[in-house]
Amino acid sequence: MENSLSTRRNQFSVFKQPGFTIIALACFIVLYMPIVVLVVYSFNSGTSPAKWDGFSLQWYAAAWNNSAVKTATLISIIVACQASLYATILATMAAMGTTRTRPYRGQNVIYALVNQPLMVPEIVTAVALLICFAVIKELTDYRGLAYLVLSHTAFCIPFAYLPIRARLEGMDRTLELAAADLYANSWQSFRRVTLPQLWPGILAGAMLAFVISLDDVVITEFVKAPGQDTLPTYMLGQLRRAITPEINAISTALLLISAILALFVFLLGRKHGN
Amino acid sequence: MSDSVSVAIHGVSKVFGHDRNAVTALDDVSLDIREGEFFTLLGPSGCGKTTLLRLIAGFEHPTRGHIDLHGEEISHLPPYRRPVNTVFQSYALFPHMTVAENIGFGLEMQGKSKEETTSTVGEMLRLVQMEDLADRRTDQISGGQQQRVALARALAPRPRVLLLDEPLSALDYKLRKGMQIELKRLQNETGITFIFVTHDQEEALTMSDRLAVMSQGKVLQVGAPREIYAHPAVRFVADFIGDTNFLDAELLEIERDRTELKLPSGKPVSARGAARSVDGKVHIAVRPEQTTLTRDADAAHLEGHIDNVVYSGTDTHYHITLPGGESFVVRTQNRGDSGDEWQAGQTAGIVIEPGAVQILAD
Numbered sequence: 177m178e179n180s181l182s183t184r185r186n187q188f189s190v191f192k193q194p195g196f197t198i199i200a201l202a203c204f205i206v207l208y209m210p211i212v213v214l215v216v217y218s219f220n221s222g223t224s225p226a227k228w229d230g231f232s233l234q235w236y237a238a239a240w241n242n243s244a245v246k247t248a249t250l251i252s253i254i255v256a257c258q259a260s261l262y263a264t265i266l267a268t269m270a271a272m273g274t275t276r277t278r279p280y281r282g283q284n285v286i287y288a289l290v291n292q293p294l295m296v297p298e299i300v301t302a303v304a305l306l307i308c309f310a311v312i313k314e315l316t317d318y319r320g321l322a323y324l325v326l327s328h329t330a331f332c333i334p335f336a337y338l339p340i341r342a343r344l345e346g347m348d349r350t351l352e353l354a355a356a357d358l359y360a361n362s363w364q365s366f367r368r369v370t371l372p373q374l375w376p377g378i379l380a381g382a383m384l385a386f387v388i389s390l391d392d393v394v395i396t397e398f399v400k401a402p403g404q405d406t407l408p409t410y411m412l413g414q415l416r417r418a419i420t421p422e423i424n425a426i427s428t429a430l431l432l433i434s435a436i437l438a439l440f441v442f443l444l445g446r447k448h449g450n
Numbered sequence: 451m452s453d454s455v456s457v458a459i460h461g462v463s464k465v466f467g468h469d470r471n472a473v474t475a476l477d478d479v480s481l482d483i484r485e486g487e488f489f490t491l492l493g494p495s496g497c498g499k500t501t502l503l504r505l506i507a508g509f510e511h512p513t514r515g516h517i518d519l520h521g522e523e524i525s526h527l528p529p530y531r532r533p534v535n536t537v538f539q540s541y542a543l544f545p546h547m548t549v550a551e552n553i554g555f556g557l558e559m560q561g562k563s564k565e566e567t568t569s570t571v572g573e574m575l576r577l578v579q580m581e582d583l584a585d586r587r588t589d590q591i592s593g594g595q596q597q598r599v600a601l602a603r604a605l606a607p608r609p610r611v612l613l614l615d616e617p618l619s620a621l622d623y624k625l626r627k628g629m630q631i632e633l634k635r636l637q638n639e640t641g642i643t644f645i646f647v648t649h650d651q652e653e654a655l656t657m658s659d660r661l662a663v664m665s666q667g668k669v670l671q672v673g674a675p676r677e678i679y680a681h682p683a684v685r686f687v688a689d690f691i692g693d694t695n696f697l698d699a700e701l702l703e704i705e706r707d708r709t710e711l712k713l714p715s716g717k718p719v720s721a722r723g724a725a726r727s728v729d730g731k732v733h734i735a736v737r738p739e740q741t742t743l744t745r746d747a748d749a750a751h752l753e754g755h756i757d758n759v760v761y762s763g764t765d766t767h768y769h770i771t772l773p774g775g776e777s778f779v780v781r782t783q784n785r786g787d788s789g790d791e792w793q794a795g796q797t798a799g800i801v802i803e804p805g806a807v808q809i810l811a812d
């Protein structure tokens with residue numbers, strides 16, 4: 177009896193530390209209070225984003241009817257779709273190349289290079305891209321969306337790469353040996369055995385990449401040409417003028433999309449025990 | 451079974467890692483495996499059995515030496531170009547395919563037509579008695595059934611050689627016995643060369659046409675089970691397979707294929723084969739069941755003190771200490787009329803049956 181009591185007392189429990197509840201609550205409030213306020217005021221009927229005047233959906237209607245918002249949304253979606261697609265394909269290839277080869281020299285360097293966007297400050301990349309693309313624009317006179325797509329693809333790669341690589345590392349390698357043993361060449365083995373099991377990882381990677389692209393401000397702000405505002409850069413532009421709860425409404429919509437995608441990734445991961 | 455060679459392994463070595471981390475998994479292994487035979491690689495954990503199979507399958511490449519299949523060198527071929535299939539220890543069934551899809555996979559990859567694939571899959575399902583479960587997912591069948599699917603999947607493309615890496619080790623005792631018989635039946639029916647890996651000596655003896663005993667990357671002896679059991683060439687083989695008594699004897703005389711020896715007791719005994727010895731000493735092995743106890747001092751080859759009598763149903767084991775301190779086990783079969791004739795503490799004579807003395811090379 178005494179023994180079990182003393183072991184219980186000795187067991188370290190973070191829940192039992194002094195101030196745990198207060199600190200945890202404070203963190204949650206700091207994290208989520210602003211978002212709650214944002215969402216609440218998106219339903220404000222007045223024009224102030226800080227003074228409550230009663231409930232209305234007028235700002236959602238206003239955003240819906242605002243053609244600038246529509247254009248920005250469209251560009252956001254076009255860029256995010258393309259960037260997440262390309263980034264996922266490249267990330268899948270990179271993940272295969274770093275998990276399905278014999279160990280080679282410089283493997284860790286490659287790993288670091290693929291994850292470069294996670295480590296280099298975004299503003300540095302943004303400035304570098306601005307300068308680099310300026311040179312190309314000068315030479316080719318091309319001013320389309322490709323610059324945005326390209327830069328979004330680049331910084332989305334690590335976000336797609338990490339879940340795909342994790343999935344590949346968790347897979348049973350003997351299945352691929354069995355495929356090779358049964359006359360499947362490398363491509364057939366990838367198509368018929370690796371890929372069907374890799375899908376959850378690929379989907380998770382693609383959705384992460386999509387959300388990251390949708391959300392980007394810094395690089396987009398530097399790279400975009402006039403008229404190429406995405407939703408976040410459009411909102412940033414609006415802040416310089418008088419702000420209305422329309423911004424809250426757009427933000428809430430963005431939040432909802434991100435949350436749905438995140439939930440999807442979570443459910444996918446849980447279903448496949450990963 | 452014919453005498454033509456199916457798989458020929460010529461001086462194959464396999465070293466993993468480099469320099470200080472180098473591990474020699476196989477050390478100059480040479481073997482001829484005959485067409486249509488049930489060949490077993492037997493040896494303790496880590497002796498290189500799996501490595502040898504992986505080299506034949508093509509998952510690894512030899513550091514030295516080469517492997518021929520029906521007279522053609524295959525060392526440079528990737529696994530998917532070798533007419534060799536593997537039954538993996540973990541089965542490695544494709545989890546996203548049904549039983550039938552698993553079995554048909556190899557045929558499909560070989561580019562066989564739909565009709566041919568379907569009919570061969572049906573035939574294989576019948577062969578392993580799994581027709582009812584063709585559309586099940588592979589995680590919805592039992593371990594024994596998964597085992598059969600793995601077998602059928604590897605047999606379906608009609609390989610020249612089937613490699614089996616401890617395929618029965620995950621099954622419980624009863625299922626295992628059943629599968630041993632089934633494997634033999636499949637091998638007889640298909641006529642395919644089976645190369646079977648196990649570390650279970652009993653399994654190796656009962657199933658194989660021939661077996662190779664391996665230790666630390668080397669093949670120590672190759673032969674039929676009877677040959678290996680009755681005439682182990684080296685101490686390791688004698689010790690690894692069955693129970694054995696080891697003794698030192700003195701060389702008296704070598705005739706062409708007979709050797710006369712003097713036992714520690716001073717009694718002479720003769721053994722098959724010619725012994726080689728530099729200092730006149732020879733190591734010999736004697737199986738416990740090829741010895742009996744006697745009270746007749748003239749007939750006895752050895753004499754010793756019984757320490758322990760162990761009754762095990764069919765047999766009785768007598769643990770004896772010889773005057774020189776060596777321990778010796780005598781095993782006799784229990785018959786209806788045999789009482790407890792010998793007790794611990796008694797002194798007994800040991801008779802070695804003719805032909806029971808085996809000269810070891812080391």
Ligand SMILES: Nc1ncnc2c1ncn2[C@@H]1O[C@H](COP(=O)(O)OP(=O)(O)OP(=O)(O)O)[C@@H](O)[C@H]1O
Nearest residue numbers: 466473474475494495496497498499500501502649
């Ligand atoms: N990829 C590898 N890298 C380094 N060493 C290896 C590798 N594969 C095998 N080895 C080593 O080679 C030796 C032989 O291994 P192998 O798997 O062939 O043994 P085994 O006879 O199949 O043993 P078990 O009965 O335990 O399966 C072992 O010492 C093992 O540690």
Ligand SMILES: [Mg+2]
Nearest residue numbers: 499500501615
């Ligand atoms: Mg093994």
